[in-house]
Amino acid sequence: MHPLLNLLTKLKKTSVLNTTRKSLMRDMILTEIAQKEGVRVDELLRLHRQEGSKHSFLEKINVVCNRMPITIIMSIVVLLGGGTSFAAERAKPGDILYPVKVHVNEEVRAAVSFSEEGKALWETRRAERRLEEAAALTEENAMNAETRAELEARFKAHAERIEERIKKMEERGDTENAEELATRFEASLKAHEAVLVALRARAEITEETKTEVRSVIEHILTKTKSAAETRTRLEGKLLDKGDGTQVEAAAEGRIEASAKILAQTKEYIAKKKEQLGAEATADAEARLVIAETTLAEARAELTAKTYEKAFRLASAAARTAHEAKSLIDTRLNIDVKLDLDTRIQVQPTISNLPSSGLEVNTQNSIDSKIDAGMENLNINGRDRNETEIKSNGSIKLNIGR
Amino acid sequence: MIDPKCMEQFLEHYDRYAEALYRHAVLRVSSHETAENLVQDTFLKTWDYLRQDKKIENMRAFLYRVLNNNIIDHYRAKKEVSLEALQAGEDPFDPPDESMPADTQALINDIVRKLENLAHEDRELLIMRYVDDLEPKEIADVLGITANNVSVRLNRAVEKLKAFI
Numbered sequence: 197m198h199p200l201l202n203l204l205t206k207l208k209k210t211s212v213l214n215t216t217r218k219s220l221m222r223d224m225i226l227t228e229i230a231q232k233e234g235v236r237v238d239e240l241l242r243l244h245r246q247e248g249s250k251h252s253f254l255e256k257i258n259v260v261c262n263r264m265p266i267t268i269i270m271s272i273v274v275l276l277g278g279g280t281s282f283a284a285e286r287a288k289p290g291d292i293l294y295p296v297k298v299h300v301n302e303e304v305r306a307a308v309s310f311s312e313e314g315k316a317l318w319e320t321r322r323a324e325r326r327l328e329e330a331a332a333l334t335e336e337n338a339m340n341a342e343t344r345a346e347l348e349a350r351f352k353a354h355a356e357r358i359e360e361r362i363k364k365m366e367e368r369g370d371t372e373n374a375e376e377l378a379t380r381f382e383a384s385l386k387a388h389e390a391v392l393v394a395l396r397a398r399a400e401i402t403e404e405t406k407t408e409v410r411s412v413i414e415h416i417l418t419k420t421k422s423a424a425e426t427r428t429r430l431e432g433k434l435l436d437k438g439d440g441t442q443v444e445a446a447a448e449g450r451i452e453a454s455a456k457i458l459a460q461t462k463e464y465i466a467k468k469k470e471q472l473g474a475e476a477t478a479d480a481e482a483r484l485v486i487a488e489t490t491l492a493e494a495r496a497e498l499t500a501k502t503y504e505k506a507f508r509l510a511s512a513a514a515r516t517a518h519e520a521k522s523l524i525d526t527r528l529n530i531d532v533k534l535d536l537d538t539r540i541q542v543q544p545t546i547s548n549l550p551s552s553g554l555e556v557n558t559q560n561s562i563d564s565k566i567d568a569g570m571e572n573l574n575i576n577g578r579d580r581n582e583t584e585i586k587s588n589g590s591i592k593l594n595i596g597r
Numbered sequence: 598m599i600d601p602k603c604m605e606q607f608l609e610h611y612d613r614y615a616e617a618l619y620r621h622a623v624l625r626v627s628s629h630e631t632a633e634n635l636v637q638d639t640f641l642k643t644w645d646y647l648r649q650d651k652k653i654e655n656m657r658a659f660l661y662r663v664l665n666n667n668i669i670d671h672y673r674a675k676k677e678v679s680l681e682a683l684q685a686g687e688d689p690f691d692p693p694d695e696s697m698p699a700d701t702q703a704l705i706n707d708i709v710r711k712l713e714n715l716a717h718e719d720r721e722l723l724i725m726r727y728v729d730d731l732e733p734k735e736i737a738d739v740l741g742i743t744a745n746n747v748s749v750r751l752n753r754a755v756e757k758l759k760a761f762i
Contacts, residue, residue, distance in 0.1 A: 200723075204708060
């Protein structure tokens with residue numbers, strides 16, 4: 197028989213679809229059918245009596261609404277037609293379509309992301325959506341205790357799930373992806389926190405809104421802190437693989453990776469330039485300059501063979517780039533006009549560089565940051581760090597990296 | 598309302614045929630993601646058909662027919678792109694699928710490269726006969742031609758193979 201025919205016959209007997217993927221494909225099919233039929237996915241599954249459903253990821257969805265029965269939600273969706281799902285995307289707490297956004301759209305997307313990373317990224321996106329909603333409500337002076345409590349609870353749930361996923365990735369030995377996730381999450385949180393701080397400082401914000409937003413900001417800061425701690429710990433792990441020679445390779449690798457991230461960020465800024473406008477673009481470009489300077493320092497440390505410093509500086513450069521991108525996305529996603537005189541300051545994460553001799557009194561820094569309103573401080577290379585810190589008084593910082 | 602038996606049978610057919618359909622699609626479109634999408638779409642279309650209370654005599658042939666049509670539609674949409682890719686001598690399956698063992702992927706790559714020497718209709722026939730293990734009569738059902746026709750074309754395809762390694 198002709199060799200090609202032999203190959204074909206061989207393939208006939210070869211498995212090409214493992215159980216997981218087969219199961220996932222099945223779940224995606226069922227999800228679409230469920231949407232078409234206007235039923236809950238778990239109802240569809242109850243129709244299916246096979247044992248094979250132990251593999252079904254869909255059974256892990258709990259599409260149960262606390263306040264409105266899901267059947268009513270689906271009726272609204274059916275009544276209002278196909279555009280509902282899409283229209284719900286803009287909903288905020290208090291809007292009629294908000295339950296559709298949170299319980300239908302987001303749950304369906306959660307169901308169909310199937311890599312560990314995909315799920316974690318979507319969970320991050322969900323946390324961000326809560327913060328975007330908070331910003332929108334703040335701007336409208338519509339944040340009351342009830343909506344604030346709901347947002348905080350959801351945000352907290354998403355943040356905790358993200359932390360769990362990061363931990364799971366770490367336990368599986370996937371330290372690099374875990375660290376990247378932690379970094380992205382940290383950067384995103386900082387961007388959102390900065391936006392809320394800036395919004396809150398506006399003249400037209402009522403006292404009630406100010407009080408409620410402050411609570412949200414504190415929640416974010418708590419999560420930022422733990423994300424930063426996780427990230428620092430994971431960086432340490434990446435550095436210290438036990439063997440001395442690894443450190444040099446790790447530092448080189450990190451510098452290359454960060455260089456790529458900076459390049460991508462540069463492209464991203466160029467792409468979004470028009471949508472962003474002059475002010476926001478200048479902001480982003482200034483941050484990129486800081487990142488580039490930091491990366492240059494990393495290279496210098498590499499040449500000087502101080503590998504650990506090189507590694508951490510390269511990481512810091514990447515983080516700054518991530519923050520710039522997060523800030524861009526936040527501005528674009530929030531349907532809020534951030535005026536020309538509202539500059540957004542992202543606080544540097546004061547990481548524990550060995551030589552920095554740093555003490556930070558976190559609580560004071562929250563208070564003084566919020567109360568000072570943070571307007572009109574200029575970004576001026578690294579001088580920014582010293583300017584802000586000086587005005588706080590309770591922080592001693594030796595920026596002698 | 599959905600008939601539970603209908604759903605149960607539908608899922609049984611999925612379990613029985615999904616992998617074979619996927620294998621077929623992967624060989625023809627050289628992309629895991631596309632193959633997955635085409636197979637999913639095949640089952641969704643089949644579900645729609647069943648929901649209209651239409652009977653399907655031979656589920657296997659039906660599924661292959663729908664899949665084949667999906668693949669043809671895909672080619673029509675991708676016509677220019679795949680020509681370019683072939684001319685550039687690109688690797689099929691870029692990026693590779695991590696859940697597939699390397700030797701299986703290598704086998705698939707090898708087959709796909711060799712198949713590129715043949716016309717689409719010939720590829721179709723050979724894959725259905727030798728990979729999917731369909732009888733000429735079943736292939737006739739899928740393609741909407743006579744079983745005789747299928748046998749003739751198959752023989753011709755195998756003859757053409759002898760011109761290549």
